[in-house]
Every structure is written in C-alpha cells, then in structure tokens.
Amino acid sequence: MGNSTVHTPLRVGLVGSGMVTRSIHLPALAALPDLFAVSAIWDVDPALAAATAATCGARATGTLDELLEDPAIDVVVICSPAAFHAQQAVAALRAGAKAVLVEKPLCTSRAEAQAIAGVAREIGGLVLVGAMHLFDPAWQFMAEHVGKQDSPPSLVRSSIILPPNARFDGWASEPIGSPAPRKPVQRTLAEMIRISMLELAIHDLPLVRRLLAPGAQPEVLYARRLLPFGYMVTIRAGTQSVDLHAFMHGHWRPEWTLTATAPEWQATAEFTPSFVMAGSGSAGFTTAQGTLSAPPAAHNGYAGEWLAIAAMLRGEQPAPEPEEIVADFTFALSIAEQAAALLETEEAQ
C-alpha cells in the first residue's frame, strides 16, 4: 500500500495588491489550491486591499505588521514598489516567514541586497526573486543543454518585443475597484534607461548572467533608448558579447527570445508574454547535426516559481543561496548604472 503524504496548503500573504498581485500571483496561486492558499493581503490603499482580498477568500490586514506577524503565514510575497522591497523583505524574514518571494527588482541598491542576504543567512529563511523565466521550462531546457557544452556562448542576445502590458493584463485579469490614476513623471533619458534595465531587461538578465562565464563582469559599451519605449545595449563580458534589445510597439505581435550562440551550437528560448497563463516558452538546441527541441509545457514561469517554492519548503529542491540572489541583482544594477552613465554623458555633451 502506498504511503502518500498530504501537505496542508502553504499560507500566502501578499504585500501590495496592484497589477502584479492581481494579474500574476492570484491566478497562479488559484491554479495550485493543493499547494497554496492566499491568507492575507495588505496595501497602502485599504479599500483596494479589501476588494482584492474579497476576490480570493483572504483577509485584508489593517497594517503591514499585522500581515507579517501572522504566524499562520508561511510565504510572503513582496509586490510593492521597489523602494520598499528591502525593508519589507527583511521584516518578513525576521517575522518568521519560511519563504519570501520578492518581485523584481530585488531592491534598489547593493547595500539593500546585502542586507536582505545577510538576514536570510542569519535566519535561514528562503528568499526568491520573481524572475519567472528562471523557472520557465524553456529556460531550464536551454540551461541544461548549454551546461553540457565545453565552452560558454560567444554571443548572448535578449530581445523583448511586446505590445504594452495592458493588452495582456486585460486577458489575465480585470481591474478591481478604481485604482488611483498614476501621475506622469518626467524622466531624463538616463533615468529611463536605468528603469528599462531594472524593470524590463531584468526579466532575462539573471538568465544572461548564467550564460556568461562564471564571475564575468559586464562592461556596457553602448546604450540607446528607443522611442516610444525600448533600448539597445551592447555589453562586453570578457570574450563574450551581449546584445540587449527591447521595443514596445502599439500593435499585437509579441516576440520574446533569448539566444545563446557558440561556434558549434545555438540555444534559443522563445517566451510567452507576461501576465497571461499561456504555458511555458518553447526552446531549441541546435548543432550542425540537428536540433533538439522542447515544446511549450503547460505551466509557465509564474507557476514554475510557485512550484519551486513548494518544493523548496518541502526539502525536495535546493533553495537558491542568498549570494545568488545578490549576484543576480548586482549584475542587473551594474548594467543599469553603466547604461545610465553613458546616456548622462551623452546628454551633457
């Protein structure tokens, strides 16, 4: 007779009830009822928190502390603006959360990243960043085959070509209540490219880092912002070259690819757009002899990261070391800072 273990669903507390919570995490968690239950939501807008909580049978807490100090909550998800990530992640760890999932970017500075990692090491808590492509089966196929090769790729290219988020958000969810309109903010080109790196390129920068030789330091040689929204960035990392490209247009066709090419092979992944639960990307590994391919899997990286959290907390999968989380963040931050500095120099001339 088999011995099956029935796990009680892990209880989840969500900090921030904006678009990412509504469109990504609530649907992803709803699809994993045996593993997770949304227990509590907090937002600076109490009405929004209450309205969101009502949609998923959770309670809205009056304060952030009330959510973090709830002993019944196992996993805390930080979906607030990046300026608050470090403080909230540290607080969640110290309050005893078994796992803290921080939406990207992890934080805003190297010091904050080290602080989060320090507390995670001290307490032994699990910290994960919501870089969902790391958990996408397409990337995992790509990484597996690249990892078997004798040498790293000579060229890595991340290309993110998308319609505006609203198109896919409209298929993933619907607005709850009447969110306050966002005031337009004037930003310099340098600020815009920095934001581009930390909010768009960041989806794939952890993957790019893993395709580079260990310890490779990125050197941004060229950066240009594309209008209305996008970028071209050229990076040298030792003997490897990186091409970062993104463009947000106004029509419907997405194309999101990551390609790693070496003299004898090429690995590619094509991802599905953000927000929608359209399954994983597809991937291929090509040599002169032919192509191995991985068709789309049923679950994408959003489900992948939640499945990974459950497996990590059950001890079935190793958790990322805090140093890895810091390394991913500082890699992205370095690129963002260098790209912004190049544009600042150009603007000053």
Place this chain on the structure above:
Amino acid sequence: MSTINLHIDCTTPAWGNALAASLPASVIRVDGTAADVILVHGLPDWPARLSALIGEGHRRFILADPCIVPVAALDELTALAGRTASHVVISETHADNPAVAPLRDLLEGPYSAVTITGIGTDLLPDLALQQIRIARTAGLDDMAVVHSLATPDTLVATLDAQLKGAPVLLRLTIARSHAGLAHHRLMAQAPTETACIEIASTPGARPATAFRVTAHSATVLPMIYESAHRSALRAVVADPAPDGIRNDLCQWAQDVELALALSTVR
C-alpha cells in the same frame, strides 16, 4: 522573347549550370568568345578574373556573391570597368533575394529601429557585408557607424541610417556558428508596425519568409521560390541592351569599407 548568350565562368559552382538550365528558352550557353553576358562567381580571385575578361573584350557581367577583397584590387577594377563602360551587375544571395524588394515597398514607418540578426560560417566581415547589403536593398541608406563590438566570431554594431527619409537606428548582430541553417533576419520596428524578413544563406531557391504586422492585421508575403541569381539573370534577359551603364561595384566597395570598419576587432 529575347535571348542572351551566357558564358558561365569556369569557377562558378554547379548551381550556375542549373541556373542557366532553368531558363532554356531565354538563355543559350556559349563559350566565352560568343557571350553577351558572363556569370562570374565571387571567389577570392574574382577581381583578377573579371579584369581578364574585360581585357578580352567582354562588357556585361553578373557577379554572384563577391567576397571581400583588398581595397586596392577593388579600386583598380572599378576604374577599369568605368573606363571600358563595362556593365557589372552584382547579384547577392541575401540582398537580391526577390522577396526583399516587395517587403521594402510595403514599409511605411517611420521606424525606431531596424535589427538584422544573422548566423553563418563565413568570415565576420563577409557576414557583416551581407547584412549591410540586405539593409541597403530594404531601403536603408546613409549608414554610419555609431558603435561596434567585434570579436573574431561575433559582431554587435549600431549604425545611424535613413529609412523612408527618416532617421533610424540599425543594429547588426552576428554570430559565426555551424549551428543550423545559416541565415539573416531583418526586423523593422515602428510604433504601429513591424516588418520582418528571414533569408537563408543558400544560393538556391529556398524562399525567404516575410511578414508585416500592423495594429489589426498581419500580411504574410508570398513565398518566392526563386534565387537571387536567377532573378538577376532574368532581369538581364529582360533588358538585353540596357541604355545606361550599370556598375554596382562603386556602391559595393563603399559597403565593403563599412563592413571592414565594423568588423575590426579592437
């Protein structure tokens, strides 16, 4: 129907023979002396062969996929062709694929960026030249280097260019690799439109695939199962006695200089 007497230079691979055989009613294979037009394959000694043929009195050429050669040899040949009023048509597998011109004609813009990504086993300068020439046929001109990162096996370069009379950034990304089918892919990005063409690096009739996307529709261009070289040969057949002198070498030489500048490893 007009016909031409075609001599295929001895260094042209078998595809040249097949090319002529695919136009049995309009192309007559002849020895060199009786030729109206000579098909020359662009192997490394092509300037010397072309010069010799001009010296023999021939004046009309189709030069197929010329590889990059030293500038001095090019300058001499260009001058010779000019002095002798020789008609040199360059036919390139990628740039002259018959699907490129129809895509160019569909472009509206203005475009924010044009990217060309490619993979192949040719030397980096030749791969860069292929992309520059594709860009030119697609309607880009006034190309000037903004930045280039070249290694022996890769190129990531950005150029300022003009497309449909408006400035555009041109991004060339190349990796030398034996993986899969060598090809180049051009994608033009505008706020309301994307156009794309992917061209295989074979001299045969493998069709390019091309599409254009706008807000509410997508147009897939018809697949044309004809190589650049057959298309060039038919154009020559259709215009057996051209009025002007066409010498593609001048523009080609400028593009070679650009390709060499981009692919210099620093």
